[in-house]
Amino acid sequence: MSPSRARCARHDRRRFLRRLGLAAAGTLLGSGCRPARRAAGAAGRPARLALMSDPRSLDPMRAPDIDGWRLARLIGDSLIDIDAGATPVPRLARRWQWRDEGRTLVFALDERARWHDGQAVTAADVVHTWRTAVDPEIALPELQQDFASVDTVEAHSPTEVVVRYREPFAPALLSWRLPVIPRHHADRVEQPLGCGPWRFADWQTGERLLFEANPDYHLGPPGIPGLRFEIIRDYGAQLDALISGLIDVAPLAPDGFRRVRDDEAFARRFEIVSYRMPYIFYIAWRSDRRPALFDDARVRRALSLAIDRQGFLDRVAEGLGDVGVTSFHPEIWGFDASIEPWPYDPERAARLLDAAGWQQRDRDGVRVRNGVPFRFRLLYAATSTQNDRIAGFVQAHLREVGIAMELEPADWSVVLDRSRTRRFDALMSGRMLGYDPDPYELWHSSQAAAGVNYCGYRVADVDALIERARRIHDRAERTAIYRRIQRRLHEDEPMTVLFYPRSRVAVSREIADFVSGPAGYIDFWPGPAGWRWRSAAESARAAIARWRG
Amino acid sequence: MARLTGRLATALLTVVVATCAIYTAVALLPGDPLAPFLRQDTLAGLSTEQRSALERAHGLDRPVLVRWVRWLGRAVQGDIGRSLRTNRPVADEIAARFGATLELNLAATLLAVLIGIPLGWWSAHRPGGLADRLGGALTLALYALPYFWLALILQHLFAVQLGWLPLYGRTPPDAAAGFGARIAHLTLPATSLALHMIAFYARFARGATLEGLQALSARLARALGVPERRILVREGIVPSLVPLATLFGLLLPALASGSVLVETIFSWPGLGSLFVTALLSRDLPVVLALTTLTVVLTVAGSVAADLLVTAADPRRRVSPAGETGP
Secondary structure, three states: OOHHHHHHHHHHHHHHHHHHHHHHHHHHOOOOOOOOHHHHOOOOOOEEEEEOOOOOOOOOOOOOOHHHHHHHHHHOOOOEEEOOOOOEEEOOEEEEEEEHHHOEEEEEEOOOOEOOOOOEOOHHHHHHHHHHHOOOOOOOHHHHHHOOOEEEEEEEEOOEEEEEEOOOOHHHHHHHHOOOOOOOOOOOOOOOOOOOOEEEEEEEOOOEEEEEEOOOOOOOOOOOOEEEEEEOOOHHHHHHHHHOOOOOEEEEOHHHHHHHOOOHHHHHHEEEEEEOOOEEEEEEEOOOOOOOOOOOHHHHHHHHHHOOHHHHHHHHOOOOEEEOOOOOOOOOOOOOOOOOOOOOOHHHHHHHHHHOOOOEEOOOOOEEEOOEEOEEEEEEEOOOHHHHHHHHHHHHHHHHOOOEEEEEEEOHHHHHHHHHOOOOOEEEEEEEOOOOOOOHHHHOHHHOOOOOOOOOOOOHHHHHHHHHHHHOOOHHHHHHHHHHHHHHHHHHOOEEEEEEEOEEEEEEOOEEOOOOEOOEOOOOOOHHHHOEEOOHHHHHHHHHHHHHO | OHHHHHHHHHHHHHHHHHHHHHHHHHHOOOOOOOOOOOOHHHHHHOOHHHHHHHHHHOOOOOOHHHHHHHHHHHHHOOOOOEOOOOOOEHHHHHHHHHHHHHHHHHHHHHHHHHHHHHHHHHHHHOOOOHHHHHHHHHHHHHHHOOHHHHHHHHHHHHHHHOOOOOOOOOOOOOOOOOHHHHHHHHHHHHHHHHHHHHHHHHHHHHHHHHHHHOOHHHHHHHHOOOOHHHHHHHHHHHHHHHHHHHHHHHHHHHHHHOOHHHHHHOOOOOHHHHHHHHHHOOOHHHHHHHHHHHHHHHHHHHHHHHHHHHHHOHHHOEOOOOOEOO
């Protein structure tokens, strides 16, 4: 046992015995078993989390980074939110209703909602938020994209907001997860004012941010008195800080996970929570590349069949994630679990390539069709050794079926630029999907020339299905359409979805009711507002259960 | 006076040319110039009109040299732009972090000067003796080891394993924590930074002192029976201060940019970590401001060292006739 582990174990034993004593005392006094969030109230200290760097901004209109957006959403409140399972739930709006065949969306605001300065949140604030979001002089372009189909937003009463769309647009609901901003408070940068469960308290640049629990939050105050985000610039240092007791929650990078997964002392103090966000890691084959390499669906299927994705997960990167099927994600509704990913089958891959006309081989053993060798370059961001390993693994497997793939690692901004301008043969990248399964951006023909449809996938049937699903509000009907799209995508295989990556976070066992899901562990309702500190008795019981079992 | 004016004019020209080179190099880096502003997915989905509007809004539609001239013009008036990452004034970003970097580098320099220079003098006192050999081996080892590696070792040993000193940050979370806590936070980063400097100063001071002690005048003094301690001071230590003064010229830029890696390792909220973040996100105004600051301080340090040496060493002074003194 290393000195740190021994120290950890000693510390843990002392902590356990102390908790056991406290629990016994609590039981004797008849107060040891009081559970529940409100019993602990907002007692204790703030929960301490790690951030890699300062957020760019806490202004929801100008926060292009994920951290800034998540933190802005903790301070602010939105009309609706998603729960841990990514299902829409009310926040500022008590309820919502689609009318006029899906062209009108009506929100009824919760009249109890208050800004952190005590003023009521009104429909006028919502209208102001929308106007700001669609103003290109103020807000980021992505917000204008989110609200592109909105015609008008009106306040019919202080608690009723009516949104009119130019045409029925089912995925629109989730764009109302944008935090509402106050009309009466202009400074969204230095002193952000929200109406959410957390109040902005302090920001020491480069060091930490502090949010305090809002005791007057209309859906009930958070179970812990605050959140403190410590800025620690390295995953390894974040894990060290966690083990040293300086923070309570730390994300685990693959190296960190390997370091602590078999550490019993660590497991006694921390729980490792695993979750999958709607993120896909893929290789996009450019079917419109000239000379043509990936224009035949048989070839693209062969490429997926030739790569031993499960073998990579088992032998090279255990715990990285799960083998992907299509761009639809298992954590988001609409996913068709009956479709199996293409297995590793190099013989079948070879037969498909032969059938597609790639029978001949050149002196290097590379397949040739009509004088064109099957040689191409894989562009990817050289941001981690993990990417290099995956690219190398794919290269070796394709080589076995007679395909020569050259690796082209580049800076991420170069990858961005070249993928936007379609200067690549194949692109290995990742994409965060939305919480609505609408695949318009990825697969609609209109996005093939300039957009995210990097594969250049143009299929009229799929276009029609995507457009139809966007007009329907019934989830079952949309699911049926998305299942058809998935089957078609599975056959066409315009991209090989290598993995559905898995994320991990280590959480102190002192925190109870820590929930994670497709939105991670912060960006959903209730998120950290649902956490509470475990009572001594609960900790002791949990420790006893762990020691026994 | 003419010499000083000429020196300052050269320095100014150096700064202008350096900013042009830096601006051009960073602006011409391959990749999407809008990358610092937006999320990856947003960038991919931008329409041509949105892209053009954003490029216009940020002046990216103009040639690089025109942008540099405009930047220089504004910089002369005190406006060094806004951060592309945060949209805050660059001057505010730098001001918010300058104190932390200055504190760290001053502490490290103080440690290095107080330990390194006396160590060098002591080693030079008896060259080849046990102290000199031990000191030489130690300083050579410290000098050869990468200081970021030393920083990681120190961090792991004293913060993770022993838990004696804070792992990261400049201030404790508890606002009521006192001066002692601040010093505790400073100890590991400053020591990590100082160890390398100690080795450098010690070797430099030893060399300069030894040169004086082996000079003809020192040998003459020794032959005349002057006490060794007096010879050490008058012929070794005092003359060694002149080359050491040139070294202090190099200190000035180090105060602003000498601690990039240590700041990153210890999550120290200074200019170094700001520089790394800005560079990784292609935040041109911040990168440019920080590199320009470093260039200005380097040039200022060089001029200051020059003047200091000239003041300290009469042989460097130029006579009115344009000849150097005796």
